Amino acid sequence: MKKLLTWWGERALLVLISVVVLFPISWMFLTAFKQPRDAYSTSLNFTPTLDNFVTVFSDPWNLGSMVMNSVIVAVVTVAIAVPCASLAAYSFSRFRVRGRKFLFFLILSTQFIPAVVIVLPFFLMFRSLGLLDTRLALIIVNLAIVTPFVIWMIKGFIDAIPTDSEEAAMIDGASRLRVIKDIVLPMAAPGILTSSIFCFILTWNEFLFALILSRRDAVTLPVGLVSFRTERGDLWELMSAAGVMITVPIFIMALLIQKHFTRGMTAGAVK
Amino acid sequence: MAEVRLVDIEKRYGSFVAVAKQSLTIENGEFLVLLGPSGCGKTTTMRMIAGLEEITAGDILIAGERVNDKPPKDRDIAMVFQNYGLYPHMTVGQNIEYPLKLRGVNKATRQQQVQDTAAKVELDALLGRRPSELSGGQRQRVALARAIVRTPKIFLMDEPLSNLDAKLRVTMRAELKHLHHELGVTTVYVTHDQMEAMTLASRVAVMREGRIVQLDTPRKIYAEPADLFVAGFIGSPSMNLVNGSVTAGRFRAEGIDVPVDLPDRDSVVLGIRPEELDIATDSSAPVAGKLYALELTGDSTLVTMRMGKTSVCARGPADFEAAINEPCYLTPKAGARFHLFDRNSGQRLDG
Ligand SMILES: Nc1ncnc2c1ncn2[C@@H]1O[C@H](COP(=O)(O)OP(=O)(O)O)[C@@H](O)[C@H]1O
Ligand SMILES: [Mg+2]
Numbered sequence: 088m089k090k091l092l093t094w095w096g097e098r099a100l101l102v103l104i105s106v107v108v109l110f111p112i113s114w115m116f117l118t119a120f121k122q123p124r125d126a127y128s129t130s131l132n133f134t135p136t137l138d139n140f141v142t143v144f145s146d147p148w149n150l151g152s153m154v155m156n157s158v159i160v161a162v163v164t165v166a167i168a169v170p171c172a173s174l175a176a177y178s179f180s181r182f183r184v185r186g187r188k189f190l191f192f193l194i195l196s197t198q199f200i201p202a203v204v205i206v207l208p209f210f211l212m213f214r215s216l217g218l219l220d221t222r223l224a225l226i227i228v229n230l231a232i233v234t235p236f237v238i239w240m241i242k243g244f245i246d247a248i249p250t251d252s253e254e255a256a257m258i259d260g261a262s263r264l265r266v267i268k269d270i271v272l273p274m275a276a277p278g279i280l281t282s283s284i285f286c287f288i289l290t291w292n293e294f295l296f297a298l299i300l301s302r303r304d305a306v307t308l309p310v311g312l313v314s315f316r317t318e319r320g321d322l323w324e325l326m327s328a329a330g331v332m333i334t335v336p337i338f339i340m341a342l343l344i345q346k347h348f349t350r351g352m353t354a355g356a357v358k
Numbered sequence: 359m360a361e362v363r364l365v366d367i368e369k370r371y372g373s374f375v376a377v378a379k380q381s382l383t384i385e386n387g388e389f390l391v392l393l394g395p396s397g398c399g400k401t402t403t404m405r406m407i408a409g410l411e412e413i414t415a416g417d418i419l420i421a422g423e424r425v426n427d428k429p430p431k432d433r434d435i436a437m438v439f440q441n442y443g444l445y446p447h448m449t450v451g452q453n454i455e456y457p458l459k460l461r462g463v464n465k466a467t468r469q470q471q472v473q474d475t476a477a478k479v480e481l482d483a484l485l486g487r488r489p490s491e492l493s494g495g496q497r498q499r500v501a502l503a504r505a506i507v508r509t510p511k512i513f514l515m516d517e518p519l520s521n522l523d524a525k526l527r528v529t530m531r532a533e534l535k536h537l538h539h540e541l542g543v544t545t546v547y548v549t550h551d552q553m554e555a556m557t558l559a560s561r562v563a564v565m566r567e568g569r570i571v572q573l574d575t576p577r578k579i580y581a582e583p584a585d586l587f588v589a590g591f592i593g594s595p596s597m598n599l600v601n602g603s604v605t606a607g608r609f610r611a612e613g614i615d616v617p618v619d620l621p622d623r624d625s626v627v628l629g630i631r632p633e634e635l636d637i638a639t640d641s642s643a644p645v646a647g648k649l650y651a652l653e654l655t656g657d658s659t660l661v662t663m664r665m666g667k668t669s670v671c672a673r674g675p676a677d678f679e680a681a682i683n684e685p686c687y688l689t690p691k692a693g694a695r696f697h698l699f700d701r702n703s704g705q706r707l708d709g
Contacts, residue, residue, distance in 0.1 A: 257429065
């Protein structure tokens, strides 16, 4: 009896949480397919349309270039941050260097600084470098934000891998780099993939710096959303369509993580 | 094949001494067993030879060459790890093949050698499996196969049979012994199992708290343990050790009175092996007490008797039977050896 109650209790709680989490998202998805006149109605009875998506990709919104900016900034950031962070994480995890703990703390401590504090210095720096409103500036900023986090995350995964296999490989005749390539990377792959996706999501959603550092050429999707707040009022249906464009890749990635994450856990080490 | 020399090596973790300063030479082609209880520094010693652990002080020479600063890959060593150290993302076949691959052996030769080695350790049917799909014993055999697939200068084996079941352990022991005979590669073998040490070793180094307390042939270590620790460690069941004193050429303790060749002194420990004691019927036998327990082992019966606080064990015939708590007598077999130790220092007094 008690068991049954717990069972139902658990289910009820899960449903409640799902509703709370999913409601705004489903609202956004619905609105994206509504015509302007239906945008404020709560009825589910409307004629769906793809007009909003066509509109956001054409003048004056030009979401296409923002998608491009977002993709390039996120992909390049991941492509640089993850390999560097992996090597750094490996070193932090395996080498007993003097001052290692302090250095690691130092790197992590950059995460404690509120973004608003450093956004102005960044702005001034990029202005004097002539890099304002460029993707390069956004990539540099995102690297600074994301790399410490990714180092920390990947270090966790590498810490969990026993060193036995690495030592065995070194005895078998592998150099340190060969060990990393043949042994560590394959074993840490699920963790590194998970971290890459986290890194991608962080960069993809980054708002504050993109808002301050871009004006026209380097505007990313989250910043682009703001432009749907016009003098004519908030264009909810267009904003939702753009919102869908932002969230769908994230959804897909979340699904990917899930699959790889469980596989990573079960593939685990051999004891 | 190579000689390994450890010269005044020492390993400390902070202030904790894992391996005390000492020297050890492992002869070319020798099968040296490091024997000792858990935590005495066996693995640490082996890892220093392999280059996996930095040495705090001293030198390591392999084939006359100082290798202190050489990475493991350049020492031409093969090692079996205590907890296997397999590559979980590779199949059994790839695991065994990896050392050959790293050394640039061509593919056809590699395949052949993997096949041959796998057959030796009875893994040929499992080459396609992942380590996670194997039992503990099978994993240990993969680790072994990976070590013996090529012929290195030195084999290092850290308790390579510890996770096998009793029967397989005996077979693999013979297999290792044969392999050593065939290849003649210098081997350092770690175990806490004195039986394994006795059966495999050319020489045994008995370790205690980071120090080698005796280094000799198995026969010599069994016959003449250097101190109380070795005496109690080697042999199964272990040597009887009785506290007493020597007066007028006789060792006396409660229930025991035997002639010994030693000047008078107190605080003496007499040691005698269970297999060198016979059951006697005569009440004038030199060892007298009450029967405490009988344990049949198959080919013999272990007879434990007590006299006051001490107990003495003897290996009697399998068909021996007697009533518990009844008087019982033992007598040393002809040619039996009494071992005498100083009770305080633990050092051997005779011979
Ligand atoms: N990395 C380490 N840091 C501190 N102490 C260690 C370390 N590795 C081993 N030790 C200690 O050194 C001693 C010897 O260990 P080990 O060589 O593994 O013993 P064993 O004879 O069981 O193989 C043990 O007391 C162990 O606790
Ligand atoms: Mg050990």
